[in-house]
Amino acid sequence: MPADSDLQELAEFFSEHREEITRRWVEAVRTDPAITTSTRLPHEQLMDHLPLVFEDFADTLRQRPAPRERSAEHAQAHGEHRWWQGFEFGELVRETRILRRIISVEYLSTYAEQHPQFTGERRQHAETVVHTFFDRLLTESAKQFVDKTEEERAHYRALFESTAGAYLVLKPDDYTIVSISDAYLAVTFTTREQLSGHRLFDIFPELPLSRVEGGMDTLLASLERVKAELCADAIAVHSYPMELPEAEGGGTEERYWSTINSPVFAPGGELAFIMHRVEDVTPFVRAEQEEGREAEGFELLEGRSAHLEAEIVRRTQELLRTNQQLRQSQERFKLAVTIAQMGTFEIDLRTDAVVVNEQARAIYGWSAGEPLTFSRVQAQFYPEDRAKVMAAVSVALDPAEDLDEFDVEQRIVRTDGVVRWIRVRARAFFEGTGAKRRPTQCMGTFLDITERKEHESALLESEARFRQLADSIPQLAWMARPDGWLFWYNQRWYEFTGATPEQMEGWGWQRVHDEKELPRIIESWTAALASEEPWEDTFPLRCHDGEFRVHLSRAMPFRDSAGKVVLWFGTNTDITELVQAEEAANAANRAKDHFIAVLSHELRTPLTPVLASIMDLHAREDLPPPVSEAVELIRRNVELEARLIDDLLDVTRITKGKLRMDRQVVSLHSVLKDALRICATDVSRKHIAATLELGAANPHVEGDGPRLLQAFWNLLQNAVKFTPAEGEITIRTRGEGERVTVEIEDNGIGIEAMALPRIFDAFGQADDSISRRFGGLGLGLALSKALVEAHGGTIEVSSRGRDQGTVFRIELQTTSATPEASGIAPAPAAAPGNPLRILLVEDHDDTRRTLHRLIERWGHSVADAATVQQALQLAVEKKFDLLVSDLGLPDGHGNDLMRELRASSGMVGIAVSGFGTEDDKARSREAGFHAHLSKPIGTQKLKGVIEELAATLPQGLN
Numbered sequence: 001m002p003a004d005s006d007l008q009e010l011a012e013f014f015s016e017h018r019e020e021i022t023r024r025w026v027e028a029v030r031t032d033p034a035i036t037t038s039t040r041l042p043h044e045q046l047m048d049h050l051p052l053v054f055e056d057f058a059d060t061l062r063q064r065p066a067p068r069e070r071s072a073e074h075a076q077a078h079g080e081h082r083w084w085q086g087f088e089f090g091e092l093v094r095e096t097r098i099l100r101r102i103i104s105v106e107y108l109s110t111y112a113e114q115h116p117q118f119t120g121e122r123r124q125h126a127e128t129v130v131h132t133f134f135d136r137l138l139t140e141s142a143k144q145f146v147d148k149t150e151e152e153r154a155h156y157r158a159l160f161e162s163t164a165g166a167y168l169v170l171k172p173d174d175y176t177i178v179s180i181s182d183a184y185l186a187v188t189f190t191t192r193e194q195l196s197g198h199r200l201f202d203i204f205p206e207l208p209l210s211r212v213e214g215g216m217d218t219l220l221a222s223l224e225r226v227k228a229e230l231c232a233d234a235i236a237v238h239s240y241p242m243e244l245p246e247a248e249g250g251g252t253e254e255r256y257w258s259t260i261n262s263p264v265f266a267p268g269g270e271l272a273f274i275m276h277r278v279e280d281v282t283p284f285v286r287a288e289q290e291e292g293r294e295a296e297g298f299e300l301l302e303g304r305s306a307h308l309e310a311e312i313v314r315r316t317q318e319l320l321r322t323n324q325q326l327r328q329s330q331e332r333f334k335l336a337v338t339i340a341q342m343g344t345f346e347i348d349l350r351t352d353a354v355v356v357n358e359q360a361r362a363i364y365g366w367s368a369g370e371p372l373t374f375s376r377v378q379a380q381f382y383p384e385d386r387a388k389v390m391a392a393v394s395v396a397l398d399p400a401e402d403l404d405e406f407d408v409e410q411r412i413v414r415t416d417g418v419v420r421w422i423r424v425r426a427r428a429f430f431e432g433t434g435a436k437r438r439p440t441q442c443m444g445t446f447l448d449i450t451e452r453k454e455h456e457s458a459l460l461e462s463e464a465r466f467r468q469l470a471d472s473i474p475q476l477a478w479m480a481r482p483d484g485w486l487f488w489y490n491q492r493w494y495e496f497t498g499a500t501p502e503q504m505e506g507w508g509w510q511r512v513h514d515e516k517e518l519p520r521i522i523e524s525w526t527a528a529l530a531s532e533e534p535w536e537d538t539f540p541l542r543c544h545d546g547e548f549r550v551h552l553s554r555a556m557p558f559r560d561s562a563g564k565v566v567l568w569f570g571t572n573t574d575i576t577e578l579v580q581a582e583e584a585a586n587a588a589n590r591a592k593d594h595f596i597a598v599l600s601h602e603l604r605t606p607l608t609p610v611l612a613s614i615m616d617l618h619a620r621e622d623l624p625p626p627v628s629e630a631v632e633l634i635r636r637n638v639e640l641e642a643r644l645i646d647d648l649l650d651v652t653r654i655t656k657g658k659l660r661m662d663r664q665v666v667s668l669h670s671v672l673k674d675a676l677r678i679c680a681t682d683v684s685r686k687h688i689a690a691t692l693e694l695g696a697a698n699p700h701v702e703g704d705g706p707r708l709l710q711a712f713w714n715l716l717q718n719a720v721k722f723t724p725a726e727g728e729i730t731i732r733t734r735g736e737g738e739r740v741t742v743e744i745e746d747n748g749i750g751i752e753a754m755a756l757p758r759i760f761d762a763f764g765q766a767d768d769s770i771s772r773r774f775g776g777l778g779l780g781l782a783l784s785k786a787l788v789e790a791h792g793g794t795i796e797v798s799s800r801g802r803d804q805g806t807v808f809r810i811e812l813q814t815t816s817a818t819p820e821a822s823g824i825a826p827a828p829a830a831a832p833g834n835p836l837r838i839l840l841v842e843d844h845d846d847t848r849r850t851l852h853r854l855i856e857r858w859g860h861s862v863a864d865a866a867t868v869q870q871a872l873q874l875a876v877e878k879k880f881d882l883l884v885s886d887l888g889l890p891d892g893h894g895n896d897l898m899r900e901l902r903a904s905s906g907m908v909g910i911a912v913s914g915f916g917t918e919d920d921k922a923r924s925r926e927a928g929f930h931a932h933l934s935k936p937i938g939t940q941k942l943k944g945v946i947e948e949l950a951a952t953l954p955q956g957l958n
Contacts, residue, residue: 005124007129011061013111016102018054021102025050028098028456035091053078053099053137060133072140079141092141100134167277168200169264172227177275187278189245200276225272229517232262258683300939343422347374347442349397357724363422363448365415378892382411382419389424396428399437404428411447421453422446451643476541476551476572478509482565484529493572498544512542532557532565539958541572597915605914607936609850611638615939616854636935649759661704661790664814668699668708668740672731675712686725693732696740700817702793711787715744715808735814744812751799751806759797760785836950837878840864840883841871841897842912847935851884851912851942858943860950868892875901881953882946883909887924895927908953910945912937 014021024248027928052074065556082092105126112118118126167183168177177195185192199906201220218235225233244251264273305781318905342362347353354372361368364380381389392406407425414420425443430437470477470490475492485506494500497512510518517539528535535555540548557738558729614635617623623631676690677682683690701708719729723746751759760781788795793812799805838855842848855862863878865871883901894911901907911924917935924932931945 006118007061007126009115010111010126010293011058012056013114014061014107015893017107021107021922022050022054024102024106025099028102029095031873032094032098034094035087036090037087043380050099057103057130057133072136075137075140076144078137079144082141093138096134096138096141096273098130104130104134117217150399167275167954168195170200170223170274170276172263172271172274175223175274177203184278189243189248219259222259223274226261226263227271228738230263230265230271232260235259235261269524299813315677345377345426345444345446349374349439349441359447363414363420363446364412365418379586380413380415382413385410393426393442396426397439397442399430404430409453420448421450423449438684449626474574476574478570478572479567480555480570482529482557482567484525484568494958497541514540514542514548528555529568535568535570538575549574550579551575593917597917597920602914605844607638608844608912610848611848611936612854612939614638616857657834661707662910663702663704665700665817666703666705666708667817668696668701668733668742668761669694671708672712672742674709674717676711676731678709679716681721682717683729684722686720686727688723688725688727688729690729691731693730696733696735698735698814698817699733700815701740701791701812702815703812707787708791711784711810712742712744714784715810717746718780719744719746719806719808722746736811740810740814742812743807744810745805745807747805750802750804751797752802753799756799758799760795834950835859835861836881836946836953837861838863838882838906838946839871839874839880839901841866841868841883841889841894843886843889849934854939854942855884855946858946860946866890868894868897871897872900875878875905875907879905880907882949883907884912884942884946885909886913887913887920888913895923895929898924898927899928908949910942910949912942 026270050197054804056074068450081802107763108123108127108130117701162525165183166187168178168184169179176197176199178197180192180195185195204871206589213339222233222235259276261276262275262277264275265271269939342356343363345354345360348355352373352375354374354377356364356366358368358374359371360366364377366372378386378390381741389408389410392408396404396406405427407423409421409423411419411421424444424446426442429441429443430440431440449883467490471492473490474492476496478486478493479488479821480486486509487505489501489504493504497504499508502508503511510522513521521537521539524537525535534557535553537553538550539553541551542548551572551863552575553570553572555568557565558569560566614631617631672692672694679690683777716729716731723729730743732745734741760944785795788810791812793810795808795810798809838860840848840852840855840862842864845866848864848866852862852864863874863880865874866889867891871883871885883898885894889897894913898907898909898911901909909929911929911932912935913920913924914935916932930949933942935943
């Protein structure tokens with residue numbers, strides 16, 4: 001046996017040649033084709049624990065106390081570091097064999113050459129010590145390497161299952177599910193046993209995605225694109241309901257998702273798997289995890305090193321495939337994490353050291369290679385969030401707690417001072433059991449969610465602003481689900497109704513409605529929900545004090561990007577005062593219309609006998625010239641008075657939209673000639689030079705001839721009125737495309753610029769002096785403007801100022817001419833008929849006597865009455881052919897009299913009344929009157945209607 005001194009000397013020899021042996025070992029490892037990983041490592045990392053190995057080897061030779069335990073720890077550390085550096089298992093064995101060969105063969109032989117006595121048993125014993133040391137080095141490092149491989153498998157499972165997202169890992173050939181995240185199981189309410197190993201479309205023939213039209217085809221097309229193009233493919237954000245289990249309350253719940261399918265590649269570049277990820281926050285993909293089995297323990301072999309080495313390689317051979325697959329999984333996971341821009345971390349709770357990926361460093365702002373500790377990381381937690389985060393971490397690290405995971409959202413302060421939001425999900429790992437159970441590591445992921453938080457913050461601020469705005473508006477406001485269930489009211493609703501949120505939720509709003517109105521309101525609201533169209537209604541709502549106030553209610557549907565209604569927003573505006581004001585205004589208008597009608601009647605009635613008598617006198621040819629001129633003067637002024645009354649009524653009709661128009665093709669040239677003919681007496685009396693310049697090639701328009709005549713007569717009458725004696729008036733027309741322009745120009749008093757904007761206002765004139773000087777109500781121009789615009793035309797006025805004359809310009813749309821187009825069609829002459837028996841009913845004595853005398857002069861038999869009862873009594877006593885009756889009678893209405901006489905004897909009638917509105921005429925026609933003549937009536941018009949009827953009635957005095 002060799003003395004201890006031999007081993008001591010041998011230890012000194014190896015220590016002296018340590019650097020030389022190291023260089024020799026590095027060169028051999030670098031150039032060995034079986035250790036390719038070494039070429040990617042810098043010198044310091046390649047050396048790794050080699051200095052410690054030399055110290056342990058020297059201590060073993062020196063037989064110092066307890067070197068075995070320490071060398072075992074160093075060997076295990078060496079195996080673990082080689083694992084972290086990416087060494088393959090065969091590379092670890094290979095580098096150990098190189099070091100063994102250099103020491104046991106090359107340098108041990110050199111030592112023997114230098115020490116001749118180092119032979120035989122002494123050398124054999126030294127070689128045994130050397131080989132035993134390297135056997136132990138290889139055994140411990142290999143065992144730690146394999147254990148780390150299995151540990152990595154568990155760790156990556158933890159990372160795989162703790163990431164924030166729901167996903168599946170699919171085989172690309174038939175879409176078989178090979179791995180499932182816990183989040184996916186949670187959102188689909190399934191188990192891993194139900195999914196793992198089955199094809200995607202067999203397990204989920206009715207995926208939630210398929211609820212969208214063409215959803216399954218869309219998913220299949222996306223997966224096929226991933227296979228064809230070898231790149232990620234996203235499906236547009238969509239919504240679908242999830243079926244809830246009974247434990248969750250059953251039914252369905254609507255959710256929104258974005259889906260992305262991503263390829264996962266093998267080391268050789270071929271497609272290995274497809275990540276199918278469904279996420280509602282940030283798209284990311286997951287790495288696949290393949291199931292493996294625990295490594296079998298190693299038994300230390302005794303004997304020669306070659307035998308031990310072969311046994312270790314043999315017994316770990318079956319782990320090599322698993323190790324290779326695991327490293328491929330690691331690469332795929334790293335790729336997935338990079339795509340998802342996710343940070344990963346691992347905390348060694350025994351040393352406080354932290355290992356992170358590049359994305360984690362980018363999120364925190366750490367430089368590459370900067371050493372990290374958990375204490376350093378905590379220092380960058382946002383101060384207000386630190387306590388919350390550490391409380392969650394403490395619970396996960398507590399051995400007494402069953403929960404070993406935590407999921408928190410927190411703020412961090414980057415190294416550049418910028419505050420960011422991250423979501424952290426992690427799991428703690430323990431060693432030991434029972435009272436000896438203690439945490440050793442914590443692994444997890446984190447994702448930058450700053451953008452999402454900013455959106456959430458903006459949404460909360462927007463919601464707060466909305467609520468503040470909704471509570472500050474004067475309207476009552478509310479929101480409803482698509483099915484009409486109201487779920488929100490603003491504060492003013494509760495203040496107005498005095499109700500509580502619990503009372504108003506859903507369809508509780510019905511309690512503040514008038515029960516008589518409620519069925520109609522429900523019907524209109526449900527109809528709007530069905531049609532998804534805006535809703536509007538007016539109804540009373542009961543205030544907290546019991547008073548009902550009228551509200552205008554409106555609701556608008558809000559839709560998502562697919563056009564589906566997601567909610568309704570409605571308001572109720574209190575319009576009680578407006579309704580009351582409108583009712584008051586309507587009452588005032590009705591009172592005004594009634595007043596005007598009564599006034600018109602009262603003004604017209606006295607004019608009727610005057611006009612009738614004057615026209616009768618005017619028809620006589622034996623009157624002396626002075627008397628004839630006086631009669632003409634009276635006739636003209638009575639007709640002017642009647643025209644003023646007609647203008648007043650026409651303005652009222654136009655204001656109420658009740659002006660009737662009988663449209664036909666009319667020649668403006670004929671209308672203008674007729675208007676000038678009507679004004680001829682006044683033109684001649686003032687010696688005005690009136691000129692017609694009718695240059696329009698097509699003067700035909702579609703309109704009501706009498707109304708157009710009324711409009712142009714008013715304009716001409718206005719020109720004559722304000723043009724001095726011996727002045728000039730020019731009426732010209734010209735064609736401009738499909739429109740005709742009429743200009744009426746005078747050289748009269750003109751209009752000042754400040755008066756032009758209100759010249760067409762009813763009851764308005766340029767100034768009060770005009771009214772005092774020229775008289776008039778100021779209705780003519782307003783009426784002309786309304787009539788022109790009723791025909792779709794325009795009218796405008798211009799003047800260079802006082803005493804500079806005025807030009808009225810009218811434009812109308814032209815139409816094709818017809819042979820019969822003209823101005824005012826003359827009434828057809830009635831053929832003389834049989835004398836009639838006429839019942840005349842009129843309560844105004846002068847009018848009754850005048851009409852009686854005139855009708856008898858026309859050859860008819862007349863009996864008159866002042867009341868309805870007198871007329872009915874006469875109808876019983878005598879037989880009549882025709883009724884000529886006033887409408888407003890002391891004891892009844894002429895319309896009622898007409899109905900009764902028509903029913904009893906078939907009598908026809910002519911209404912003669914001071915009530916001349918369109919409604920009055922319509923009611924008289926409905927009662928049975930053949931014609932309605934407004935007072936003051938022209939005798940020739942009444943005579944013409946009577947003769948028309950006399951020619952058609954079979955009965956008479958003959």
